[in-house]
Amino acid sequence: MTAASRAEVCAAAVADAFRGDGERLASSFGTVPAIGARLAKLTFAPDLLLTDGIAMLLAEVQPVSGDAKPDPVVEGWLPFRNVFDLLWSGRRHVVMVASQIDRFGNHNFACIGPHAKPRAQLLGMRGAPGNTLNHTTSYWIPNHSPKVFVERVDVCSGVGYDRAAALGPRSARYHEIRRVVSNLGVFDFETPERRMRLRSLHPGVTLDEVVAATGFELAVGGDVPATRAPSDVELRLIREVLDPAGARERELAA
């Protein structure tokens, strides 16, 4: 096996975010998160539920690229209405993309600029407000920069730790932002004040690079470990089974 690419390290980091989730729906947006969720299911998290991206729960993992798509084995039906029911019940972990994120994990993919007349209209609130209050959320950011890691989000779609704390322990009891995976490193909120902490640096990335690309002060411990490299088994799964056409590399290059 040749050494893991940055995209492959990111996919394994996303997979690690699903550790311990058990029988929960793993929802993912973006190619690397889709590979990560599938990789987790094929290795250490076999009980995860995955959909076809439309309305069917699939028993067998499907590749994200390539022509060889095995016949899907439908194990359940999950139209949008049931997705809402399921997410309100908490049995879900979503990996969402972010156009902006701040030190407490407040998230924006709704619009840039004032909401009444935005400079750039993006996706809208979508399900982010409800997701973040009801079940575990992680974020995938393939373009780590001060424009994304910002001092303050223009609009808050996904709720971060400071806003959750302001709601009080009862309303916020299902709130958890577990992980932020970017093209430079892995981040979490495992600090006393629940602000974003550098958890690991991807191999080849320096602390200075991450600090320069982040528009707020990160919590950084003494010795920041390197993000783990995927094992040979994982690399084979990524390269030969899940993404034979290499869609993962394009997502990071963009």
Next chain:
Amino acid sequence: MDKRTTAAAVVAELRDGMALGIGGWGSRRKPMALVREILRSPIKELTVVSYGGPDVGLLCAAGKVKKLVYGFVSLDSIPLEPHFRKARQAGGFEAAELDEGMLQWGLYAAACRLPFLPTRAGLGSDVMRINPQLKCVKSPYADGEELVAMPAIELDVALVHMNRADVHGNGQFLGPDPYFDDLFCMAAKRRFLSCEKIVDTREFSKYGSFHTLKLHRAMVDGVVETPGGAHFTECLPDYGRDEAFQKEYAASARDDASWQAFWTRFLDLDSEVAYQEAVRVWRGAGR
């Protein structure tokens, strides 16, 4: 009761300023023929409620929207709806942006004739700031939890599109997802169903199991047979999305001249039949 009617007769019931709910989701099974009929009409200042796709984009581009109640607007294969973006960035209408689940809850509250339904969704997010009329409610039980009181979204008219219907207004979806079409109908005073094909009630079982009969006739006031009426959105299994045409539509947001050309060629026409013919000619010309 025979509820067959025409797109023109449906739109003749609309008035300026009405609250209009549109079924489907993104660029999927949208009642596009009825939307196109609205574009041909002088109706304006609508409040539009939608899991938005090109229905919203077209109504925005044509200047029909005073207020939009939505969680997102997307063309699916093109994630950002360009006509909607353009109108938003121009501050062209009041944007009542909600969490997707709040939108469902608002429709469900209206369907059940409740003033509101409680939900955790929205708390702590800017949904509460940009919709200042939203209020919270405290659980009267021992937990005392604060929740959003999502108000009923009452509709004057609902428009939905199904694969099959009978003349009485029973509707059958044959694709993977019923979306929220039943809730749109139940939240509205007047409910109109367009469909690919009107069939005899006895024929429903030929197409799908009874589980596919999502709308019953007490939820529908009028039925319009419009083959291809969801074009260019998908209407599985009858047809997929017309991706090439959707690209053409998206490209028409580039500038005023592009939109004018698209408007003249495809929308400023006498009827749905003329639209379908214009699309056929466009396709035949190899674009």
